[in-house]
Amino acid sequence: MIELLPHIVNGLTLGLLFALIALGFTLIVGVMEVINLAHGSLFALGAYFALATIGGDWFAGTEFGIWWLSLPIGTRYVAALAVGPLLAAASGMVIELCLRPTYGKAPLYGLLLTFGAALVVEEVIRLAWGTGEQNLTVPQTINGAFLMGGLIFSKYKFFAAAFALAAIALVWVFLERTPYGAIIKAGSHDSEMVRALGYDLSKLRLLVFGFGAALAGLAGIILAPIWGLRPHIGLDVVIPAFLIIVIGGVGSFWGAVLAALLVGMSVGITGAYAPAWSMMSMYLLLIAVVGFRARGLLGRKSALEN
Amino acid sequence: MISLSDIPARGGSPFTRSMGLFVLLLLTAPFWLEPIGLYQYLGMEIAIWILFALGFNLLFGYTGLHSFGHGAYLGIGAYAFGLFQQNITISLWGGLLAAITAATLAGALVGAFVSHRRGIYFALMTIAFGQVFWFAAIKLHSITGGEDGLLGIPRPDLVFGPLKLDISDNGALYWFVTIVLLVAVLALWRLVNAPFGRVLQAIRQNETRARFVGYNVWLIKWLTFVVSAAFAGLAGGLFAMAQESAYPDVMSLHQSGLIVMMVLVGGGLVSFWGPVFGVLLYFIARDIIGGLTETWLLWFGLMFVIMVMVRPEGMAGLFHVLRARLPLRSRKAVGPAAQAGRA
Numbered sequence: 051m052i053e054l055l056p057h058i059v060n061g062l063t064l065g066l067l068f069a070l071i072a073l074g075f076t077l078i079v080g081v082m083e084v085i086n087l088a089h090g091s092l093f094a095l096g097a098y099f100a101l102a103t104i105g106g107d108w109f110a111g112t113e114f115g116i117w118w119l120s121l122p123i124g125t126r127y128v129a130a131l132a133v134g135p136l137l138a139a140a141s142g143m144v145i146e147l148c149l150r151p152t153y154g155k156a157p158l159y160g161l162l163l164t165f166g167a168a169l170v171v172e173e174v175i176r177l178a179w180g181t182g183e184q185n186l187t188v189p190q191t192i193n194g195a196f197l198m199g200g201l202i203f204s205k206y207k208f209f210a211a212a213f214a215l216a217a218i219a220l221v222w223v224f225l226e227r228t229p230y231g232a233i234i235k236a237g238s239h240d241s242e243m244v245r246a247l248g249y250d251l252s253k254l255r256l257l258v259f260g261f262g263a264a265l266a267g268l269a270g271i272i273l274a275p276i277w278g279l280r281p282h283i284g285l286d287v288v289i290p291a292f293l294i295i296v297i298g299g300v301g302s303f304w305g306a307v308l309a310a311l312l313v314g315m316s317v318g319i320t321g322a323y324a325p326a327w328s329m330m331s332m333y334l335l336l337i338a339v340v341g342f343r344a345r346g347l348l349g350r351k352s353a354l355e356n
Numbered sequence: 357m358i359s360l361s362d363i364p365a366r367g368g369s370p371f372t373r374s375m376g377l378f379v380l381l382l383l384t385a386p387f388w389l390e391p392i393g394l395y396q397y398l399g400m401e402i403a404i405w406i407l408f409a410l411g412f413n414l415l416f417g418y419t420g421l422h423s424f425g426h427g428a429y430l431g432i433g434a435y436a437f438g439l440f441q442q443n444i445t446i447s448l449w450g451g452l453l454a455a456i457t458a459a460t461l462a463g464a465l466v467g468a469f470v471s472h473r474r475g476i477y478f479a480l481m482t483i484a485f486g487q488v489f490w491f492a493a494i495k496l497h498s499i500t501g502g503e504d505g506l507l508g509i510p511r512p513d514l515v516f517g518p519l520k521l522d523i524s525d526n527g528a529l530y531w532f533v534t535i536v537l538l539v540a541v542l543a544l545w546r547l548v549n550a551p552f553g554r555v556l557q558a559i560r561q562n563e564t565r566a567r568f569v570g571y572n573v574w575l576i577k578w579l580t581f582v583v584s585a586a587f588a589g590l591a592g593g594l595f596a597m598a599q600e601s602a603y604p605d606v607m608s609l610h611q612s613g614l615i616v617m618m619v620l621v622g623g624g625l626v627s628f629w630g631p632v633f634g635v636l637l638y639f640i641a642r643d644i645i646g647g648l649t650e651t652w653l654l655w656f657g658l659m660f661v662i663m664v665m666v667r668p669e670g671m672a673g674l675f676h677v678l679r680a681r682l683p684l685r686s687r688k689a690v691g692p693a694a695q696a697g698r699a
Binding site: 148151152155156157161165166167170172173174176285292293296326327330333334337340341 | 424475484610654657660666
């Protein structure tokens, strides 16, 4: 048991990170019933925008750029944590505008359109930042390793897990304890009624998509130092996200968190015995869960079933 | 929006005008491909992908089951062909049979899991299974050769009774692929225009109603999945011959998504021939735009996004609308929809 401990810790941190990726995804699926295959691309965009912010690419060569680069990395990192998600949100809103003609048609069209959007974003990233692997630098204070109980753990992983935990808590507070959250939840429950009550549904959708995209971008910034940053990371990331959503139940907040932890644990523990096959375990988990319970663990009935 | 069901069923002879044009293009392609600046190998690649796309559309367009993991069966066919040549014996028919059998078995297994699902959940399950196969192909290093795949797959001689032909060069292999494609197209055409094809469309329109009418919907969905996987396997076997290798890349979500894009852009939802347009457009885009700029996928992706936004019926749907707007023609027919039947 004791030799499994690092793998369990690893699995839990991985699960929290997966939950962070899945949060925005589940929000969009829940409210708009759109499977956003571009979620991973927005994740990548957020990270690349952060990269450009930290490196001062936006104003390279100008006086402001030189002043900017003289600031400590910590300041620039915090700025990137704000700029990356904001720009990802703007990109997400553009995708939402493109999605409008598909509302009311089969959910397939949303899936297809976002798949096309994912391809486009990936190519744009190749154009703007090149095809090679990039490194997102993080401040020294959260970098490096530390010892605990005779085992070495990476500081950054713990920072990322704590960040994910905080993000999950904040999103939960936003959804459950603010009037905006109430409107969003109502929108996912009965959009006709929300419209009848006088809320602008298309504005709501735009904002929800932007919010989901911002969460994706944030996840990208947090995860890029662990997983590396390459143009096709979007497609690699969207798969675990959608697996988690399906296992947890479409549109269910706690379902997504629970499923993310399950997936993280199963990947972590398989990693102990058969490292090469650890990623396979999440597909098998999906097939096992959905094979017996189509709606996922905590899912409710959804229009997507038709 | 028009759909496949608006197209009248055409029993009887499959030798329509569209079929004639299709056969003519295939048979003359070796003579004009090179003069217009393309190359022989492209013709073969397109023919193989048309085979794959038409088989896929049985599932996607006709039955409305949106598989996002169909590249897996193409890949399984390719691997089976290569493994047969390397481990059992060098034989063309044996290899193709192995390719079809392997893909059929995989399809039967996956079909059993996914056939009681529909809509997005069907799509999600097929993505998961496609990823499982893709992952297995990468990780089963000793069998599949990992990320490099199987290399040096031979192009065996065509043995037909006493006849023995060497089809190892691109020109000869093109003819073989074309003949296989034509046989497959005739079979598919008969299948979708038979009563069975009408049942498939009934399932797409309203599964519950089809069940109430008395059809065993689960069995039909499963069968369609298996048949579609078998065609993919055949295409995969030919693909392994064409490429002289089999590799996991064709099984990725990316490739499975591309075949969906091709079928949709071409108009597989509204026409039997839609996938053909889609495959042609994709390869023309890849070779011609790809020759001009490295970022051709960006332009193809943008085109696809715009297509989904403004005209989800795809190119075949566009032709249909243009035809219906020509006043002279539409008066002759019962309605504009009847005209599309001939498309």
